[in-house]
Amino acid sequence: MPQTGASPCVVSEGRARLMQEESVSKLLGACHEAKRIVELMPKLPQGMKPSHIHVIDVINQLQQRNGSVRVSDIGVALHVTNPGVTRLVNELVVLKAVEKTQSSEDKRVVTVRLTELGEDYLKKYIEEYHREVAGRLAEMSDEDVRMAAGVIHDAYQILSGGEAGMR
Numbered sequence: 001m002p003q004t005g006a007s008p009c010v011v012s013e014g015r016a017r018l019m020q021e022e023s024v025s026k027l028l029g030a031c032h033e034a035k036r037i038v039e040l041m042p043k044l045p046q047g048m049k050p051s052h053i054h055v056i057d058v059i060n061q062l063q064q065r066n067g068s069v070r071v072s073d074i075g076v077a078l079h080v081t082n083p084g085v086t087r088l089v090n091e092l093v094v095l096k097a098v099e100k101t102q103s104s105e106d107k108r109v110v111t112v113r114l115t116e117l118g119e120d121y122l123k124k125y126i127e128e129y130h131r132e133v134a135g136r137l138a139e140m141s142d143e144d145v146r147m148a149a150g151v152i153h154d155a156y157q158i159l160s161g162g163e164a165g166m167r
Helices: 008-038 050-066 071-078 082-094 116-136 142-160
Strands: 098-102 110-114
Touching: 008 142, 050 071, 050 082, 050 098, 050 110, 050 116, 071 082, 071 110, 082 098, 110 116
Parallel strands: none
Antiparallel strands: 098 110
């Protein structure tokens, strides 16, 4: 008598696909919530966007590490094209948070630094806010926070065509 129904392999593949789709749905839901966490930061000044604050943070990190910061360095750190970074930096110049300087030796090289206002934004929207968030997340282990950040980073890198595993 012939058997009816799907073979065990087909059933297992179907369950695995369903499990993966459920996991992907949970990951995307968590990413949505992660974006909402960023939106919880204190109200930004007129014209300022969360992406500007992120650029200010990166400029500060690169400045501490390398001394001077080129626009192209910011692009590499953010995995963003030079035109995209240039646009953000120019917006920050208009907002008086960043100052640009063109190299006298090579006119193609533009360095940036935070202005006093940029330093104030760094203190309020990065240092103080991160300290507040760290205090509120104190019940979570540092390892869990790093793992969550790593998973989101890796998923973004894979989906955007970049390299994963850059934790």
